[in-house]
Amino acid sequence: MIASADLTTQIYQVFIKATPEQIWAALTDPDLTAQYFHGARTKVTADHYLALSPEGETWVDGPVFEFDPPRRLVHEWRSLYDPEMAAEQPSRVTWEIEQQDGGYVKLTATHDKLDHAPKTAVSVSGEGWMFVLSGLKTLLETGRPLAG
């Protein structure tokens, strides 16, 4: 995929037939994240965000800036799964969960403050976050991980 010229702020949004509580659980429960987040198991507390690989290596590790279940989660992002990206400045991921009519929830993931993390910006753009969000939608709506 050709990268967009300015990737310092990236916004991804999806409507999911679920409750805000289910979305929150999907973001913070390691048994659920393992099914759509490249196998990562997250451990999220009010002040700390950790994502571990299936083998237990640290993929993302940083402070939580805002913790407001089941509405808003803001945490630091550093791509520790790659040495070059790990050396870049930290960026920020904001999850917003908004209830909609008809039993839907609008989930918005904003990855910003990527000004000093160009490799990370390219790596997470497009397919990166889209894969995570469509996997999350499929998991919550069908109870099964995305095939393939």
Added chain:
Amino acid sequence: MDDDRVFKALADPTRRLLLDKLFERDGRTLTELESDLEMTRFGVMKHLRVLEDAGLVITRKRGREKLHFLNPVPIRLIHDRWIDKYTAGPSAFMAGLKTALEKEDQT
């Protein structure tokens, strides 16, 4: 959520052009987006509104400016739902041939 809105939003050359412009560079103001379109500000606003309703464009305020961001997820979902299953086999070959020939044409 609403495939109809996405298909309708995409069924217009100006709106597809606006998406391409945001793909080239994300987070633009209305003034930036209208600058190389032969259309009134009001016309561009109307198209952006349709894209926003379809979830293909998301706006964020920054100071007094309103920035427009491309949200590619609805297109991805349509791809997964409608295109994936039809693109295997002969149709993938034909599409590849078309791309290759058109590329050759340009050089």
